[in-house]
Structures are given as structure tokens and as C-alpha cells.
Amino acid sequence: MTIEEVQNEIIDEFSMFEDWEERYQYMIDLGKDLPIIDEKYKTEANIIKGCQSKVWVHANMEDDKVNFTADSDAIITKGIIAILIRTFSNQHPKAIIEANTDFIDKIGLKEHLSPTRANGLVSMIKQLKMYAIAYQTQLN
Amino acid sequence: MLDVKNIRQDFPILNRTVNGKPLIYFDNAATSQTPQQVIDVIVDYYTNYNANIHRGVHSLSQEATDAYEQSRLKIQNHFNAKHSHEIIFTSGTTHGINLVANGFSSLLKKGDEIIVSALEHHSNIVPWQMLCERTGASLKVIPMNNNGELILSEYEALLNDNTKLVFVNHISNALGTINPIEKIIEKAHAVGAAVLVDGAQSCPHIKPDVQALDVDFYVCSAHKMCGPTGVGMLYGKEAWLNKLPPYQGGGEMIAEVSFEKTTYAGLPHKFEAGTPNICGGIAFGAALDYMNAIGFDAIAEYENDLLDYGTTELLKIEGLKIYGTAKEKTSVISFNVNSIHPYDIGTILDKMGIAVRTGHHCAQPIMDFYNIPGTIRASFMFYNTKEEIDAFITALKKAIMMLS
Numbered sequence: 001m002t003i004e005e006v007q008n009e010i011i012d013e014f015s016m017f018e019d020w021e022e023r024y025q026y027m028i029d030l031g032k033d034l035p036i037i038d039e040k041y042k043t044e045a046n047i048i049k050g051c052q053s054k055v056w057v058h059a060n061m062e063d064d065k066v067n068f069t070a071d072s073d074a075i076i077t078k079g080i081i082a083i084l085i086r087t088f089s090n091q092h093p094k095a096i097i098e099a100n101t102d103f104i105d106k107i108g109l110k111e112h113l114s115p116t117r118a119n120g121l122v123s124m125i126k127q128l129k130m131y132a133i134a135y136q137t138q139l140n
Numbered sequence: 141m142l143d144v145k146n147i148r149q150d151f152p153i154l155n156r157t158v159n160g161k162p163l164i165y166f167d168n169a170a171t172s173q174t175p176q177q178v179i180d181v182i183v184d185y186y187t188n189y190n191a192n193i194h195r196g197v198h199s200l201s202q203e204a205t206d207a208y209e210q211s212r213l214k215i216q217n218h219f220n221a222k223h224s225h226e227i228i229f230t231s232g233t234t235h236g237i238n239l240v241a242n243g244f245s246s247l248l249k250k251g252d253e254i255i256v257s258a259l260e261h262h263s264n265i266v267p268w269q270m271l272c273e274r275t276g277a278s279l280k281v282i283p284m285n286n287n288g289e290l291i292l293s294e295y296e297a298l299l300n301d302n303t304k305l306v307f308v309n310h311i312s313n314a315l316g317t318i319n320p321i322e323k324i325i326e327k328a329h330a331v332g333a334a335v336l337v338d339g340a341q342s343c344p345h346i347k348p349d350v351q352a353l354d355v356d357f358y359v360c361s362a363h364k365m366c367g368p369t370g371v372g373m374l375y376g377k378e379a380w381l382n383k384l385p386p387y388q389g390g391g392e393m394i395a396e397v398s399f400e401k402t403t404y405a406g407l408p409h410k411f412e413a414g415t416p417n418i419c420g421g422i423a424f425g426a427a428l429d430y431m432n433a434i435g436f437d438a439i440a441e442y443e444n445d446l447l448d449y450g451t452t453e454l455l456k457i458e459g460l461k462i463y464g465t466a467k468e469k470t471s472v473i474s475f476n477v478n479s480i481h482p483y484d485i486g487t488i489l490d491k492m493g494i495a496v497r498t499g500h501h502c503a504q505p506i507m508d509f510y511n512i513p514g515t516i517r518a519s520f521m522f523y524n525t526k527e528e529i530d531a532f533i534t535a536l537k538k539a540i541m542m543l544s
Binding site: 025028 | 480481482483484487488498499513514542543
């Protein structure tokens with residue numbers, strides 16, 4: 001699936017929910033199932049510090065596809081990471097570089113990606129793209 | 141007893157909804173809400189007499205100057221300062237602290253010591269670290285116990301002839317602890333050290349008498365006591381303010397200027413360079429009028445009741461731990477539930493229209509002491525109610541259920 005297809009699939013899933021409670025409960029559950037980063041990668045170098053919550057990200061590439069694992073100390077942040085990683089993982093670096101995250105608005109979670117929210121997510125998206133750019137240069 | 145129903149009518153913002161739910165505002169320790177009486181003063185200023193002060197001969201300027209200086213007298217009266225020129229308008233607490241810290245940089249030398257408390261806000265730590273870097277003085281810290289109270293015996297052990305300054309907040313923003321500043325000031329004076337008290341968190345709840353306290357400097361912000369943001373005051377004893385050099389250069393703070401030499405204006409203008417926040421200063425006075433009309437004794441009695449009720453109800457929740465259990469504290473409750481991240485609880489509460497603060501409250505050393513990433517902080521003002529606390533507890537239980 002392309003990144004856009006995965007994003008559309010997520011929009012479909014969220015459209016089934018009637019209110020914020022169901023949306024948040026789903027997001028919290030996604031957070032619990034997040035592909036957890038291997039403890040050995042939870043290092044200072046891999047940490048993205050938000051004022052409110054911390055995020056760790058690790059990337060690796062196999063068969064020209066990038067995969068991400070991550071973690072956060074806050075479960076709602078983790079839920080959003082799970083959503084983002086689902087769209088960005090198992091994709092070619094070029095696709096990740098070109099992808100946007102507008103779908104987050106459509107599933108009613110826009111406030112979490114506000115640069116002033118200080119939960120580390122905006123920096124995390126930048127970091128995912130940085131990894132993709134680094135892997136892209138390896139392929140060139 | 142204070143008539144909360146009537147008081148709530150004064151605060152238009154309390155009628156709004158957030159995420160479709162009636163707003164419950166429990167983030168008062170960050171900033172308080174503004175009553176219509178103060179909003180009216182702000183509107184009146186810009187509608188009727190907006191002008192620059194202290195320099196115009198025209199009527200508007202005179203009216204604005206009169207109102208601004210009237211406000212200074214209100215502040216003097218409120219804090220019981222001996223002279224009105226001991227009240228310096230600032231942009232807020234942080235500005236006041238920096239003004240004093242900068243002033244002391246010319247008075248300190250290597251080997252001198254500054255004492256701060258472990259309960260400080262970042263804004264009360266960083267300026268002193270900078271001051272120590274500039275002057276070679278060293279920084280000592282009064283430790284706290286598990287209840288979040290300063291250990292006074294340790295403080296006394298830190299004091300000596302090299303101690304030049306002691307900085308302590310009157311009330312801790314993160315924990316609500318009321319510090320025994322009378323004793324702290326007395327002990328500091330015994331070794332000849334000056335004391336600056338950060339009153340940002342105390343002034344909304346109690347009425348300090350700077351002469352009775354014999355404090356050398358006292359700072360606060362208007363926005364935590366029903367006034368606007370961007371304005372505050374520094375009280376300094378006349379002798380101390382005369383000793384300190386000006387903080388910023390500019391208009392208002394000079395007597396005569398030539399390229400060879402400038403002579404500075406007298407107090408308070410020496411520390412009030414440039415066009416100040418005129419409207420804010422006037423509104424600050426109106427906020428004091430508003431709070432004094434209710435009465436600080438009535439406010440304290442009512443808020444203590446809210447604190448007791450909130451504490452009792454919160455402690456009924458399994459796994460909830462309150463940080464800061466000092467005997468003397470104000471209406472601030474900092475807590476965590478099991479190992480749930482404060483950010484998660486704060487996010488869910490916001491969805492239900494409840495505003496609390498989450499995080500380290502700009503007091504990371506305190507969070508490190510308890511080894512936690514932060515807390516959820518509910519802080520009450522005299523316009524909050526027990527019914528709001530009940531709704532908050534219900535919402536909190538729901539958040540815990542969702543997150544567990």
C-alpha cells in the first residue's frame with residue numbers, strides 16, 4: 001500500500017467513531033500496541049524532548065524500505081506515533097520524504113500536531129523525514 | 141462568607157464552553173481570570189484617555205499620568221510600602237527579579253554567596269546563576285523535605301558573613317507550600333544579607349505587609365491576581381533602590397542627558413525606562429481594588445475550604461498521590477495517579493472542558509527530587525466552587541478509566 005492508501009484507511013477507521021471518547025479510546029489502544037523500540041535504542045541520541053512528553057525513534061532499512069519503531073512516556077502521544085508510523089513504515093525513503101500528514105486533521109487530532117503543543121510530535125515527524133533523507137542518499 | 145454565585149457573574153469567561161462542555165478553570169496558578177470591572181478599566185483607557193505619560197502638557201496625557209500614578213499609590217497602600225517611589229512598575233515577576241539580579245552584579249565580588257531555595261521556579265534560579273557567572277559569587281540551595289517544606293536548620297547552616305542575598309518564593313508554584321519568610325528574612329538580616337521574595341503565587345491569596353515583614357525586595361505579577369498580563373511590581377526599600385544602578389537605559393529614566401554625561405532620574409523613574417504598560421498599570425490598580433472589595437480574609441477562608449474539600453475528595457481515588465503536603469499551603473494541588481503520564485490525564489480533562497496544568501511547572505528540580513516527569517496541578521481561586529471540584533473528580537475518574 002502507498003502512504004496515501006494507508007492514510008485513507010486510517011481516515012475510514014476513524015470515521016466510524018461517533019464522539020471524541022471513542023476516537024481517543026481507539027488511539028490509546030493503538031498506543032498500547034505500538035511497535036515498541038528495542039530498549040537498546042532508547043538512548044539519549046534517539047530521544048526527542050518535548051516539554052510535556054518524551055519520544056524515542058529508531059529506524060532501519062531493509063530491501064529499500066524504511067521501518068520505524070518508537071516509544072513515548074505518554075500513552076496518547078504513543079497513540080499518535082502509532083498512527084504516524086503505520087503510514088510511514090515499510091515505505092521507500094522517497095515516498096516518506098514526499099509524504100504529508102494532512103490526514104491527521106481529517107481524523108480530528110489536529111491539535112496534537114500543533115508546534116506549540118510541545119509533546120515532541122512535530123519534531124518526531126521531522127526526525128522520520130530526516131531518517132528517510134539519510135537512507136535516500138545511501139540509495140543514490 | 142464570600143458570595144461565590146455573585147462573584148462568578150463578574151467573570152464573563154466562566155460562562156464559556158470548551159469542547160462543548162462548560163469551562164472549569166483550575167489553572168489559576170498559571171494565570172487568573174479577569175473580572176468585568178478590570179476589563180472595563182482597560183476598555184475605558186483605550187476608549188477615552190490613551191496617551192503617553194509623564195511628558196505631555198495636554199489633557200489626555202495628564203489624565204493618563206494621574207491614573208497611572210494613582211495606581212502606584214493603590215499598590216503602595218496594598219503592600220503597605222513606606223513610600224510610593226518604592227513601588228517600581230515592571231513587566232512582571234521575572235522582570236523584577238532580573239532587575240534586582242542585574243543591580244547586584246555591581247555589588248557582588250568573588251567569594252560572596254547567594255542563597256536560593258529548592259522550591260524555586262526556573263525564573264528564580266537562572267538569573268542568579270547568570271549573576272554568579274558574572275561576579276564569581278557562588279549559589280547555595282536550601283533543601284526541602286518530602287512534604288515540600290524548606291529545611292530551616294539547613295538554611296541557618298548556609299548563612300554566614302559572605303551571604304549577600306537570599307531569594308525565596310513566598311509560595312511555591314509547583315506545590316503550594318507557604319514558606320516561613322518572616323523567619324527567613326530575620327535570619328538573613330542577622331548576617332547582613334538582603335532578601336528578595338517572589339510573591340507571584342502569594343499575592344493572589346494573601347496580602348503581604350512589606351514593612352511588617354521587613355523584606356528588602358518583593359516582586360509580583362498582576363495577571364495572577366485578576367489583572368492583565370505584562371505588568372507587575374517590584375517593591376524595594378528606598379535605601380536599596382538607591383544603591384542599585386539602573387537596569388535599562390532609555391527615556392523616562394534620565395534627569396539630564398548630554399554626550400559627556402547623563403544623570404539618572406530619581407526613584408521610581410530610574411528603573412522605569414521607556415514607555416511603560418500604562419493601561420496595564422492602571423488595570424493592576426483596578427484589580428487590587430476588586431480583590432480588596434471582596435477582602436483577603438474572606439478569600440483565604442473560602443479558598444482554604446476549597447483546598448480541604450479538593451484534597452479529601454482527590455485522596456479517595458485509588459492510586460492518587462499528592463505532592464506537596466506542607467502544613468502551610470495555598471489552594472494548589474499537585475498530583476499523579478499511579479504511573480499514568482500527567483500529559484495524558486491533562487489531554488483527556490481538556491476534552492471535558494477542564495483546564496489544569498500538566499508538566500514540570502517550570503520547577504524541574506522539584507520534579508527531580510520526587511523522581512517524576514511532572515504532575516497534574518489543579519489550582520483554585522475564590523471564584524471556583526465545590527460543584528466544579530465534583531465535576532473535576534468525575535472527569536478525572538473517567539480519564540483514569542480510559543487510560544488504565
